[in-house]
Amino acid sequence: MNKTITYLKARDVEIALANTPQITFEVTDACNLKCTYCAYGDIYSDYDERKNNVLSTQKAITFLDYLKRLWESPLNKSYKKDIYVSFYGGEPLLNMHFIEKIVDYINNELNCRTRVFTFSITTNATLLNKYMDYLVQKNFNLLISLDGDEAGTAYRIDLAGHPAFKKITDNVNLLREKYPEYFEQKVNFSSVLHNLNSVEGIYTFFKNKYNKNPIISELNDMGVRREMKVQFLNIYNNSAESLRLSKHSKKIEEDMFMKSGAYYSASIFLQQYNEFVYKDYNELLLGRKRSYIIPTGTCIPFGRKVYVTVNGKILPCERVDHKFALGQLSDNSTNIDFEYIAKKYNNYYKKLDTQCKSCYNKQACSQCIFYIPDIDQNKVACHRFMSKEVYEEYRNNQLAFFANHPDAYYKIMTEVIVK
Numbered sequence: 001m002n003k004t005i006t007y008l009k010a011r012d013v014e015i016a017l018a019n020t021p022q023i024t025f026e027v028t029d030a031c032n033l034k035c036t037y038c039a040y041g042d043i044y045s046d047y048d049e050r051k052n053n054v055l056s057t058q059k060a061i062t063f064l065d066y067l068k069r070l071w072e073s074p075l076n077k078s079y080k081k082d083i084y085v086s087f088y089g090g091e092p093l094l095n096m097h098f099i100e101k102i103v104d105y106i107n108n109e110l111n112c113r114t115r116v117f118t119f120s121i122t123t124n125a126t127l128l129n130k131y132m133d134y135l136v137q138k139n140f141n142l143l144i145s146l147d148g149d150e151a152g153t154a155y156r157i158d159l160a161g162h163p164a165f166k167k168i169t170d171n172v173n174l175l176r177e178k179y180p181e182y183f184e185q186k187v188n189f190s191s192v193l194h195n196l197n198s199v200e201g202i203y204t205f206f207k208n209k210y211n212k213n214p215i216i217s218e219l220n221d222m223g224v225r226r227e228m229k230v231q232f233l234n235i236y237n238n239s240a241e242s243l244r245l246s247k248h249s250k251k252i253e254e255d256m257f258m259k260s261g262a263y264y265s266a267s268i269f270l271q272q273y274n275e276f277v278y279k280d281y282n283e284l285l286l287g288r289k290r291s292y293i294i295p296t297g298t299c300i301p302f303g304r305k306v307y308v309t310v311n312g313k314i315l316p317c318e319r320v321d322h323k324f325a326l327g328q329l330s331d332n333s334t335n336i337d338f339e340y341i342a343k344k345y346n347n348y349y350k351k352l353d354t355q356c357k358s359c360y361n362k363q364a365c366s367q368c369i370f371y372i373p374d375i376d377q378n379k380v381a382c383h384r385f386m387s388k389e390v391y392e393e394y395r396n397n398q399l400a401f402f403a404n405h406p407d408a409y410y411k412i413m414t415e416v417i418v419k
Ligand code: SF4
Pocket: 297, 298, 299, 304, 316, 317, 318, 319, 320, 367, 368, 369, 370
């Protein structure tokens, strides 16, 4: 008789949602730019068709009311937990009505005593001149998409194909002039690395111009249309390679710290393999018991965030193909079936279990199931599987990193907070 293994229970998912640290609303799927590499553009296929829709405020309010009931139930583990409410797009400032309504609802009507809300927005900054006063007044965390200097930002173009660099930087400069303290404390930048820029070029631009360390991301290689593979590869640029080619790679890496791939990877390594890292007080006081339980490195659904698309689909984050929706919102109801979600994840885990059990990096795995190709097929394989030899090479590389960066161990152990 086949033994059925239950890795994840419906209750685990419900608890994760009741304690989720972030809600992200896709405010609109419309955008006033048409960046060449856009995750919702011609290169990719893993999202719902873009129809210039807006998310209904009623749907969002229904969802907030639903979450409030969870926050006030025994599933809630925190008396006053910080929670981020994030606005994402498309270009979210194209639907300012939604943002104002939801911020007002949370501040004045939701009446939730168990959560402390912080608002954040990811924007292309082209409408910032119109709305900066409001964002500053509500103390938003602002993440601005900009890929470095004018040449490096050449793929960010408006609907008529004109470069958007000047419009973006004019608005950023205006914000800095008008609200210098806010700019210093609450504004950050997100850059996409591609064949027209480099890690060093991006780093130097933001350091010199705004004294900021941007988040630098590679192009997503999942969901690329078959017929667009060549175009994708033409513009793709690998961040480790780009950094290696920099004249000042060590200095840049040290200054970027956890925003650099090498420090991030070293931190994951320490979290998993260093006996002096404790996830919480229970581990510190009662001992460290980390045994392998769930295959892959996928987060518990809603454990990191809950993402609501413009069409009311509920997903575990914005990086997951919309076909993997875990629930659906309507104006009057929230439809999340925790049993269904647990079953769906358990089916995926089961497919990977044998491979993961023999993987030498299972303790520190960060592979998301939704990024394993053809996960809905019967037979699937993880391409990041580590044999003993591959693992030893990985471990030796991590140890070599600490040998070459003598301050890294102390810095990671004292400055990085494990959540
Ligand atoms: S990519 Fe996967 S593991 Fe990462 S937050 Fe999204 S669902 Fe979770």
